[in-house]
Amino acid sequence: MAVLGIKHLAIAVSNVDEALAQYQRFLGVAADAKPRDLAQAGSREAHFFLGDVQIQLCQSYESDHRFARHIAQHGEGLHHACLSVDDIHDAVERSLASGARLKECKSCQVTGIHEHPEGWIAFLEGDSVPGMEIEYMQVYREGEMPERFKKPRQI
Numbered sequence: 205m206a207v208l209g210i211k212h213l214a215i216a217v218s219n220v221d222e223a224l225a226q227y228q229r230f231l232g233v234a235a236d237a238k239p240r241d242l243a244q245a246g247s248r249e250a251h252f253f254l255g256d257v258q259i260q261l262c263q264s265y266e267s268d269h270r271f272a273r274h275i276a277q278h279g280e281g282l283h284h285a286c287l288s289v290d291d292i293h294d295a296v297e298r299s300l301a302s303g304a305r306l307k308e309c310k311s312c313q314v315t316g317i318h319e320h321p322e323g324w325i326a327f328l329e330g331d332s333v334p335g336m337e338i339e340y341m342q343v344y345r346e347g348e349m350p351e352r353f354k355k356p357r358q359i
């Protein structure tokens with residue numbers, strides 16, 4: 205298996221509207237980004253690209269939610285990195301064989317490999333490698349996206 209690159213970086217912030225405004229003001233990026241409420245995930249988020257890497261600024265609705273807990277423990281900052289891999293089964297097997305543990309996806313309440321809109325994903329517990337919590341993603345190739353994620357075609 206190979207890690208192909210960084211798909212996204214999720215940054216825990218306490219106020220996503222203010223955080224996005226600062227990224228726009230200080231860095232001149234994300235001009236078109238708008239914060240959105242993701243009810244299923246329990247968060248308000250703004251997503252934009254820096255080069256090929258998507259930045260996800262993430263604010264929890266509730267203080268007992270994952271981004272708020274991260275801020276309470278560590279302050280604002282990197283919550284997890286999503287690494288794109290060519291074979292997620294291989295990636296997970298290698299990590300588990302090396303002592304890593306799987307972590308529940310809080311949006312789906314699933315532990316282990318499962319379907320997301322962009323690809324198959326799995327979370328590892330935060331102490332698997334120093335410095336960042338890992339989400340693996342094997343992006344769907346042509347024809348692999350499950351039907352339920354396909355958007356009705358606009359005419």
Ligand SMILES: [Zn+2]
Pocket residue numbers: 309310311312313314318319320325
């Ligand atoms: Zn999930």
